Structure formats: structure tokens, C-alpha cells
Amino acid sequence: METYGKILLIAMPAFLLLVLFEKWYGWRKGFDTVRNMDMISSLSSGITNVTKDVLGLSIAIISYGWLVDRVALVTVPDGWLTYAIAFLALDFSGYWTHRIAHEYNFFWNNHIIHHSSEEFNLACALRQSISSIVKIFIIFLLPAAVLGVPDKVIAVVAPLHLFAQFWYHTRHINKMGFLEHIIVTPSHHRVHHALNPEYLDKNYSQIFIFWDKLFGTFQEEREDIPPVYGITRPVRTWNPIKINFQHMWLLTKDAWRAADWRDKFRIWLMPTGWRPADVAEKFPVYKIDDPYHFEKYDPKVSVAMHVWSWIQLSMCLLFISYLFGNIAQIGSPGIFVYGLFVFLQVYAFTDLMDRNPGALVWEGMKNLFGISIIIQQGDWFGVSQYSPLVKPMLIGYFILSIVVTAWFAYAYLRENRQLSVTV
Known part of the structure; x- marks a missing residue:
């Protein structure tokens, strides 16, 4: 666990630099393959995965x-x-x-x-x-x-x-x-x-x-068939935690709704995408039939939202870097408390990226949880040994984070109401 954390302290910056280099290279060559929000979602997913692995979950x-x-x-x-x-x-x-x-x-x-x-x-x-x-x-x-x-x-x-x-x-x-x-x-x-x-x-x-x-599963890339990326049942969210359990939630609902008891059991080990016929008819799920004519998930957000998402991602990277570098010092159960905070942080800011006003609830939970840790410990997992300024800076971040998120959430709620009135 501790050794893997040390390896990640080296690997994470290297991967981040390569991701950013590809973004710059694509822009320089006029062939940009990296959308900003998609990239932040991917990096956030990587954060949740390595956190889970380091915690041994x-x-x-x-x-x-x-x-x-x-x-x-x-x-x-x-x-x-x-x-x-x-x-x-x-x-x-x-x-x-x-x-x-x-x-x-x-x-x-x-x-x-x-x-x-x-x-x-x-x-x-x-x-x-x-x-x-x-x-x-x-x-x-x-x-x-x-x-x-x-x-x-x-x-x-x-x-x-x-x-x-x-x-x-x-x-x-x-x-x-x-x-x-x-x-x-x-x-x-x-x-x-x-x-x-x-x-x-x-x-x-x-x-x-x-x-x-x-x-027998090899297929060469053909010039006459340009690849189109994604999955046939698109996830329609930037939130990596939601994505991780989206398919399982669909299987659970389908098993519950199926009239035939055999379908309730066999759905789990049937070929991917299989659904009971009666459930598929009553509860259809959108599926991409034509890979060349579908709209990619890309909710329109302001430049400010792009900037804020990068700020939140950067803070998340700082938090997990401290965790990975101080696993032994933080110890158990502290590392699991820390991990829960990281998951709340990722869930909150990626939900906001989806223009979901409800992200304010998750952001509030994250910030209250963070402040309660500081109050309970009188510190942030021993960070004050490096500088006494870190603790007040963290409290300032928690307050700023909830204020900014509330501003975006209010704006999205107002826009959604206006859109519903127009429709």
C-alpha cells in the first residue's frame, strides 16, 4: 500500500504531463482529440481508481x-x-x-x-x-x-x-x-x-x-471505416462515480422488473447488453444505432465553469498527493476517512460539470466533512508540521468552494427553469 503510493507520486505527474502534451500537440497540429471536460472527467476517474487501489479496497x-x-x-x-x-x-x-x-x-x-x-x-x-x-x-x-x-x-x-x-x-x-x-x-x-x-x-x-x-478476436483498423468512440448506450455524464455503477443499476432494475423468474437470475451472466424482452419493451433504453450520426455528450458551460473545474481537479490532485506521500503517518482508519473525502470531492465537482444544481448538496457535504476533520483533529492529518498556514488555507478553500458552487448551481437552476417555461 505505502510502496504503491510512492510509485503513484512519480507516475501521476508523468501521466498528467503526457495528457497535457497530447492536448497541446493536437492543438498545434490542428487535430485536437481532447475535449476539456472529457479530459477532466477522465483524470477524475483516474483519481478515484488509484485512491481505491492504495486503500486496498x-x-x-x-x-x-x-x-x-x-x-x-x-x-x-x-x-x-x-x-x-x-x-x-x-x-x-x-x-x-x-x-x-x-x-x-x-x-x-x-x-x-x-x-x-x-x-x-x-x-x-x-x-x-x-x-x-x-x-x-x-x-x-x-x-x-x-x-x-x-x-x-x-x-x-x-x-x-x-x-x-x-x-x-x-x-x-x-x-x-x-x-x-x-x-x-x-x-x-x-x-x-x-x-x-x-x-x-x-x-x-x-x-x-x-x-x-x-x-479469433482480432480486427485490423480499416481505412474505409473510421472508428467512432464510446459505448452504444452512452453514459451522458462526466461523473466517474455514477458511470462506475450505471450499468449495475440498470441490471438491478431489469432483474426486479422482469416477470419471468428465470430472467431475474440469468440476466447477470447473459451476453453484455441483453435485457428481458418484456422489460426492454416497457422500459426502453437509448442506444446508438448509427455510429456516424449521434450527438456527443457536451453540455454547454461557461469559460468560468471550465476554469473552476480545473481548480477543483488541481485541489483534488494536491489532496491525494499528500495522502499517497503520508500513508504510514496518517494510518488506519485515517486513510479511509481521507479516501471518503476524496470520493466526495470528485463526485461534487464532476456533478457540477454536468450542470446539475444538486451538486451543491454534495459540495456542501464535502466541505462540512473537511471542516469537521480539521475541528476534530485540530489539523489536516498532520499537515501543520510542514506549515501552520496550510490549515487556515484549507478552511478558506472549503468556504470559497461552497460559495462558488452555490453561484453556479443557482445559475443552472435558473436556466433550467427558464428552459422549462419556454418549452
């Missing part, structure tokens, strides 16, 4: 350590070969985990956030799940366990394997020659993120593309 039904202790037939020698085998085993496991997440209703909820952006850029790579609390796919690491690859090697290689999937989320790199036959390239992954019928449920591989070719 996930449970493995079978741990890799337990598995290797019971099935290892040999022990690979310590050295580069062990790490190479671990990397390949993680890639094999990643292919099947990824494929199952796409092909079954229940598991799609854990992955929908990653495909929710209607753009394709480095920022959307950071859209990662917070809803995958229970992990059941350790079994796919069976090849590594049989070879006796130690769990500490898997622990080292796993973050590297994950970070290596960041770079190919871009539209600025075309096909890469002979590498197209070996590794996953931006061209391959553009296909994977597309909602075109020709591209759906293809190219699940994470590092090596040969898994898709071996298991």
Missing part, C-alpha cells in the same frame, strides 16, 4: 500466493526469465479478464468506465474502475503458478504491465509497420474502443496482439 477470492503454494510443479530460476514469464502470464490473464468483462453483463459493469469516453486519447486510458471490488480472475495466472513464479515477482511486474498500456490510447500515431504483428498498437486499440458494428468486441489484448489472433 478489493478482495481476491483466491490469492496468487495461495495458488502458487498449491500448484507449483517447478520453480523458475531467479533472474530475467522469471520476470519475462510473469509478464507473459499477466498478459495472458489480462486478455481473458478483459474479454470476459466485455462479453458478460455482470462483468461489463467493472469495465464500462474505461469505454465511456466518446473520445480516444491518453486521458481516457486513466478511466479505470472503482466497482471491481471482488477479484475472481487470479485463476488465469495458473501458468505462472505452475512454473512457481513467486508472488513478489507478480507484485512488481503487475504495475509495469498496467502502465505499459497507457501509451497506445492516442489518435496521433498511425500504423507502426512490423510492430503491428507483435504488440498492441494505437491502431489496434482504436478498433477496440470503437462502437462501429465492425469493430465491437475485438482486440482484447493488452501488450501482445497475438492473443487476439490466436483466439
Whole structure:
């Protein structure tokens, strides 16, 4: 937990700089693939994901350590070969985990956030799940366990394997020659993120593309079919926490509404998108039928709202940087209190990005929670040791934040009322 937090203190600024560089590069070349609010939503999703991971909010039904202790037939020698085998085993496991997440209703909820952006850029790579609390796919690491690859090697290689999937989320790199036959390239992954019928449920591989070719799920990017990004049931929100549980909420409602008891149970493991016929008829859900003619989610907001959203995101990054750098000092249960504050902060400002006046309620809860922490501790998790000015500055931020949010919320409420009168 503490080690991973230290790694993220280095990785987060690097990823942020690369995301901003892609934005600048696209603007410079006249091919900007990064919309501001979409980027902030993606970065916010990344914040919630790494916070969940650092807090250890996930449970493995079978741990890799337990598995290797019971099935290892040999022990690979310590050295580069062990790490190479671990990397390949993680890639094999990643292919099947990824494929199952796409092909079954229940598991799609854990992955929908990653495909929710209607753009394709480095920022959307950071859209990662917070809803995958229970992990059941350790079994796919069976090849590594049989070879006796130690769990500490898997622990080292796993973050590297994950970070290596960041770079190919871009539209600025075309096909890469002979590498197209070996590794996953931006061209391959553009296909994977597309909602075109020709591209759906293809190219699940994470590092090596040969898994898709071996298991029959490969699709090359075609010049005559430009990829259109997103999901066929668009999420229509910038709030990453809502997105994470949107599909599960739909499944729950559909199971409750289904007249046939068989449908109530089988809906969970049916192919992704399946709904009971009676429920689909009575409660239709909007679905994109023509990928070339639909309106991207883009609620119109002022320049001030764009600026304020960046201020809130920047504050959130400062908060989690302090958390990741001081995990041992904050300790338990303090880190979970801190994590709850971060989640409230993300929920509040991304809800405001949706022009939702109700965001004021969440912002009020966040700020009252923050001030109550300061009152109860007489500090903000020990930050006063660095400067006595930080505490009053935080109180000032909480007050400013609720005032500004109230101003935006009132403006949106007034505009919504005027619009309803006009209609």
C-alpha cells in the first residue's frame, strides 16, 4: 500500500504531463482529440481508481500466493526469465479478464468506465474502475503458478504491465509497420474502443496482439471505416462515480422488473447488453444505432465553469498527493476517512460539470466533512508540521468552494427553469 503510493507520486505527474502534451500537440497540429471536460472527467476517474487501489479496497477470492503454494510443479530460476514469464502470464490473464468483462453483463459493469469516453486519447486510458471490488480472475495466472513464479515477482511486474498500456490510447500515431504483428498498437486499440458494428468486441489484448489472433478476436483498423468512440448506450455524464455503477443499476432494475423468474437470475451472466424482452419493451433504453450520426455528450458551460473545474481537479490532485506521500503517518482508519473525502470531492465537482444544481448538496457535504476533520483533529492529518498556514488555507478553500458552487448551481437552476417555461 505505502510502496504503491510512492510509485503513484512519480507516475501521476508523468501521466498528467503526457495528457497535457497530447492536448497541446493536437492543438498545434490542428487535430485536437481532447475535449476539456472529457479530459477532466477522465483524470477524475483516474483519481478515484488509484485512491481505491492504495486503500486496498478489493478482495481476491483466491490469492496468487495461495495458488502458487498449491500448484507449483517447478520453480523458475531467479533472474530475467522469471520476470519475462510473469509478464507473459499477466498478459495472458489480462486478455481473458478483459474479454470476459466485455462479453458478460455482470462483468461489463467493472469495465464500462474505461469505454465511456466518446473520445480516444491518453486521458481516457486513466478511466479505470472503482466497482471491481471482488477479484475472481487470479485463476488465469495458473501458468505462472505452475512454473512457481513467486508472488513478489507478480507484485512488481503487475504495475509495469498496467502502465505499459497507457501509451497506445492516442489518435496521433498511425500504423507502426512490423510492430503491428507483435504488440498492441494505437491502431489496434482504436478498433477496440470503437462502437462501429465492425469493430465491437475485438482486440482484447493488452501488450501482445497475438492473443487476439490466436483466439479469433482480432480486427485490423480499416481505412474505409473510421472508428467512432464510446459505448452504444452512452453514459451522458462526466461523473466517474455514477458511470462506475450505471450499468449495475440498470441490471438491478431489469432483474426486479422482469416477470419471468428465470430472467431475474440469468440476466447477470447473459451476453453484455441483453435485457428481458418484456422489460426492454416497457422500459426502453437509448442506444446508438448509427455510429456516424449521434450527438456527443457536451453540455454547454461557461469559460468560468471550465476554469473552476480545473481548480477543483488541481485541489483534488494536491489532496491525494499528500495522502499517497503520508500513508504510514496518517494510518488506519485515517486513510479511509481521507479516501471518503476524496470520493466526495470528485463526485461534487464532476456533478457540477454536468450542470446539475444538486451538486451543491454534495459540495456542501464535502466541505462540512473537511471542516469537521480539521475541528476534530485540530489539523489536516498532520499537515501543520510542514506549515501552520496550510490549515487556515484549507478552511478558506472549503468556504470559497461552497460559495462558488452555490453561484453556479443557482445559475443552472435558473436556466433550467427558464428552459422549462419556454418549452
